[in-house]
Amino acid sequence: MIHEYLTPVMLGIVEGITEFLPISSTGHLIIINEFTGFTGPFAKMFDVVIQLGAILAVVVLYRKKLVYSLVSGSADERRRTFSIWLKAAVGVVPALVFGFLFGKRIQESLFNPVVVAAALLIGGVVLIIIEKRKANATILEVEGLDYRTVLFIGLIQCLAMVPGTSRSAATIIGGMLLGASRTAAAEFSFFLAIPTMAAASAYSVMKMNGVMTGPQLIQLAIGFVVSFVTAYLVIAAFIRFISRHDFIPFGVYRILLGIAVLAYFLLR
Numbered sequence: 001m002i003h004e005y006l007t008p009v010m011l012g013i014v015e016g017i018t019e020f021l022p023i024s025s026t027g028h029l030i031i032i033n034e035f036t037g038f039t040g041p042f043a044k045m046f047d048v049v050i051q052l053g054a055i056l057a058v059v060v061l062y063r064k065k066l067v068y069s070l071v072s073g074s075a076d077e078r079r080r081t082f083s084i085w086l087k088a089a090v091g092v093v094p095a096l097v098f099g100f101l102f103g104k105r106i107q108e109s110l111f112n113p114v115v116v117a118a119a120l121l122i123g124g125v126v127l128i129i130i131e132k133r134k135a136n137a138t139i140l141e142v143e144g145l146d147y148r149t150v151l152f153i154g155l156i157q158c159l160a161m162v163p164g165t166s167r168s169a170a171t172i173i174g175g176m177l178l179g180a181s182r183t184a185a186a187e188f189s190f191f192l193a194i195p196t197m198a199a200a201s202a203y204s205v206m207k208m209n210g211v212m213t214g215p216q217l218i219q220l221a222i223g224f225v226v227s228f229v230t231a232y233l234v235i236a237a238f239i240r241f242i243s244r245h246d247f248i249p250f251g252v253y254r255i256l257l258g259i260a261v262l263a264y265f266l267l268r
Contacts, residue, residue: 004215007038008223012050015223016230019054020190020238022127022169022250023257027116030163031261034113041207042216044107048204049220051197053227058190061235066191080143084191090147091154091188092195098158099200106161117261119164124254130173131246137181142188149178150188157192164258167193172247182242190235 011029018025029047033039038046059066069081139145145153156174160167168189175185212220 005219005222007036008046008050008219009226010036011038011047012053012223012226013230015047015050015227016054016057016232017234019051019193019227019231020058020168020186020235022123022166022172022247023254024116024120024123024160024164024166024169025051025054026160027120027164027166030111030116031113042212044111045204045207046220046223048197049201050223050227051193052201053224054231055194055197057228057231057235058194061232062187062190084142087142087145087147087150087188088191088195091150091157091192092199094151094154094158095161095196096199098161099203103161103203111163113261113265115162116164117258117265119162119166120254120258120261123165123169124251124258126173127169127247127251127254130176131248131251135176137176137184138179139175139184140181141184142191144184145175145180145188149175149180152178153188153192157196167196169250182247183239186239186242 011032014028014032015025018028026047033043033047065081066084067081069077073081139149153171153174156177157167157171159165160170168186171189171192172182172185175188176182180188
């Protein structure tokens with residue numbers, strides 16, 4: 001009985017830590033599911049839905065920019081807030097299209113630890129290469145992103161359909177390649193996650209046909225709450241970190257983890 005609820009706690013912590021770092025939350029969850037034996041249709045749905053807990057943390061942390069300004073802000077503040085939501089809506093369109101066309105096939109074919117490990121390795125190398133290049137950011141805040149840039153970031157986000165790539169890494173790298181600063185790219189990655197993960201969660205729950213047992217509902221609630229609390233603590237720390245440092249440590253971590261996972265599953 002205790003084990004049934006320890007696994008959701010552990011997965012919630014991992015999701016909250018990894019959702020917004022460029023190290024792949026889905027990849028980490030797949031690896032942990034493999035080790036704990038937490039697999040099957042409910043486990044797949046669980047891994048997607050608890051990401052909503054992390055997404056809720058974004059809304060709470062950025063409530064002034066995302067919510068309050070629409071209700072009680074000045075006309076200029078309302079305009080900026082509406083623009084952020086509209087950009088997130090535009091950015092999610094490619095993921096909705098590609099997810100509808102290829103999502104099921106990708107889940108059936110690529111959701112395994114070896115693919116995750118390979119994606120972690122490749123993404124780590126790309127992250128380091130991006131940081132080593134000499135480029136000056138021309139877009140210093142989310143408000144400076146135009147809709148063409150947002151659409152391109154949304155297209156790049158589709159790479160994250162391959163588990164281990166990292167939605168956060170794809171959107172942050174895409175933003176930086178298109179001229180955004182680390183902070184602006186990271187913040188837009190947070191905002192873009194809201195409609196992206198809301199759509200993914202709704203689709204995942206529909207596939208379950210709304211049928212879950214009492215213990216499964218408790219597990220889902222535990223994972224959701226733990227994910228929210230953990231992400232709330234991690235997001236602010238992450239923004240402080242990247243305002244002073246680059247993403248190279250995350251690239252190194254991805255490479256080391258990818259090598260370790262490949263070694264374990266190929267040599268066992």
